[in-house]
Amino acid sequence: MLEKITEKFVDVFRGISGKSSISEKNVDEAVEQIKMALLEADVNLRVVRRFVNSTLEEAKGEKVLRSVSPGQQFVKIVHDKMVALLGDENQDLALKGPDTLSVILLLGLQGSGKTTTAAKLAYRLKGKGRKVLLAACDLVRPAAVEQLSVLGSQVGVPVHTEATKDPVQVVNAALARARRESFDTLIVDTAGRLQIDEALMAELARVKEAAKPLESLLVADSMTGQAAVDIAKSFDEKIGITGVILSKFDSDTRGGAALSLKSVTGKAIKFIGTSEKPDGLEPFYPDRIANRILGMGDIVSLVEKAQTVYDQKEADALEKKLAQENFTLEDYLDQLQKMKKMGSVKSMLDMIPGLAGQVDEDKIDLDEMKYEEAILRSMTRKERLNHLIIGPSRRTRIARGSGTSVAQVNRLLKKFEKSRLMMKKMVSSKGKAAMAKYLAGSK
Numbered sequence: 001m002l003e004k005i006t007e008k009f010v011d012v013f014r015g016i017s018g019k020s021s022i023s024e025k026n027v028d029e030a031v032e033q034i035k036m037a038l039l040e041a042d043v044n045l046r047v048v049r050r051f052v053n054s055t056l057e058e059a060k061g062e063k064v065l066r067s068v069s070p071g072q073q074f075v076k077i078v079h080d081k082m083v084a085l086l087g088d089e090n091q092d093l094a095l096k097g098p099d100t101l102s103v104i105l106l107l108g109l110q111g112s113g114k115t116t117t118a119a120k121l122a123y124r125l126k127g128k129g130r131k132v133l134l135a136a137c138d139l140v141r142p143a144a145v146e147q148l149s150v151l152g153s154q155v156g157v158p159v160h161t162e163a164t165k166d167p168v169q170v171v172n173a174a175l176a177r178a179r180r181e182s183f184d185t186l187i188v189d190t191a192g193r194l195q196i197d198e199a200l201m202a203e204l205a206r207v208k209e210a211a212k213p214l215e216s217l218l219v220a221d222s223m224t225g226q227a228a229v230d231i232a233k234s235f236d237e238k239i240g241i242t243g244v245i246l247s248k249f250d251s252d253t254r255g256g257a258a259l260s261l262k263s264v265t266g267k268a269i270k271f272i273g274t275s276e277k278p279d280g281l282e283p284f285y286p287d288r289i290a291n292r293i294l295g296m297g298d299i300v301s302l303v304e305k306a307q308t309v310y311d312q313k314e315a316d317a318l319e320k321k322l323a324q325e326n327f328t329l330e331d332y333l334d335q336l337q338k339m340k341k342m343g344s345v346k347s348m349l350d351m352i353p354g355l356a357g358q359v360d361e362d363k364i365d366l367d368e369m370k371y372e373e374a375i376l377r378s379m380t381r382k383e384r385l386n387h388l389i390i391g392p393s394r395r396t397r398i399a400r401g402s403g404t405s406v407a408q409v410n411r412l413l414k415k416f417e418k419s420r421l422m423m424k425k426m427v428s429s430k431g432k433a434a435m436a437k438y439l440a441g442s443k
């Protein structure tokens with residue numbers, strides 16, 4: 001996600017941040033490059049102009065040009081403006097407590113990801129202890145009800161269906177059931193259309209009227225760039241929306257929709273869809289996305305991602321092990337497997353400050369992981385529990401058994417020793433951040 005635009009920004013910053021002094025001309029050139037990057041990312045033209053003008057104005061101030069580190073000042077200005085563009089702060093859902101039923105209405109064009117997002121949201125809110133009911137109100141597309149039912153059962157959330165052609169009837173019945181069975185959240189999936197047409201808007205207006213939602217969220221496909229922004233504008237004018245969920249953010253390399261939405265529509269992006277799976281929905285944090293776009297990494301997201309795979313108990317146990325120098329190759333193997341679960345190494349490395357945009361050959365990293373795993377698996381458990389017993393003849397055997405070379409085995413052992421030492425230092429001082437750094441260090 002965001003690879004294309006990040007590449008551009010990393011280039012711009014590489015050019016300017018190393019300079020000990022910068023001239024107005026340097027600023028002009030950098031800002032021109034930024035302008036091109038934003039336009040190529042399909043950011044709304046007016047937004048680009050505003051961004052460029054205000055950056056120029058601020059960056060040419062005495063304070064920047066005469067400062068000790070003008071390059072870094074420049075980067076900071078661009079960063080702050082980008083955070084503002086993305087909406088400043090994360091906007092959470094405005095839901096009531098468990099005693100009142102909160103309704104969330106999902107709207108959007110055909111194929112934008114409404115039904116998938118309904119299930120993801122249900123899964124997320126269920127995980128937060130809410131009692132969620134889904135309502136299948138897409139009665140237009142054949143099999144839409146079936147699709148939601150399947151997804152609902154996957155995430156363990158009941159789906160309310162009705163044999164009718166009128167979505168308002170489904171809403172009313174679902175509302176009645178939600179009250180009767182004390183659900184505190186009702187998520188309504190609606191029908192999409194290829195384009196915004198009167199019939200769709202009229203139907204959605206009726207559904208909204210009946211559902212009285214606290215949140216009316218537009219699900220917009222981020223890959224459509226500026227079109228997503230226009231769609232959000234029309235839905236807001238015609239139906240009224242309270243926020244946007246940008247789906248398919250995992251496939252969006254340009255970032256244009258994310259960068260234009262807030263300032264064009266005034267509506268906050270509340271979540272991004274990051275995979276097709278039920279857990280592929282993340283709160284939208286403007287500062288983190290800005291960091292990612294600008295190639296500054298995203299250490300906090302990484303830590304959170306790591307935390308969802310590690311449960312807290314495991315993490316605590318690991319920390320203790322690290323602190324007591326009990327971290328063994330057996331644990332290392334375990335970590336490798338967890339890393340595989342967390343997704344590609346590259347996507348993780350992109351979140352590390354200083355590495356973002358610089359890791360191109362994710363294939364190599366993955367190969368390395370494969371070799372490491374093979375080497376670790378060729379060791380006996382006894383060896384993994386005490387790496388000190390692995391002398392030359394054992395190394396030869398392990399290399400042969402894993403189809404690698406003695407040099408590769410040596411490298412892994414050296415790396416293990418080194419990271420063990422590093423981790424020990426970090427864990428004792430910083431706990432969670434250390435976990436993230438460790439993961440980065442073990443690529």
Ligand SMILES: Nc1nc2c(ncn2[C@@H]2O[C@H](COP(=O)(O)OP(=O)(O)OP(=O)(O)O)[C@@H](O)[C@H]2O)c(=O)[nH]1
Pocket residue numbers: 108109110111112113114115116117138141144191192193247248249250251272273274275276280
């Ligand atoms: N990679 C990725 N795929 C997604 C995401 N969200 C949805 N999809 C996929 O996009 C396709 C369309 O998703 P649906 O949830 O069926 O979209 P919809 O808006 O309900 O479509 P209609 O009901 O036909 O209007 C499916 O193949 C989803 O798996 C996402 O965040 N990332």
Ligand SMILES: [Mg+2]
Pocket residue numbers: 114115116138144189190192
């Ligand atoms: Mg659907």
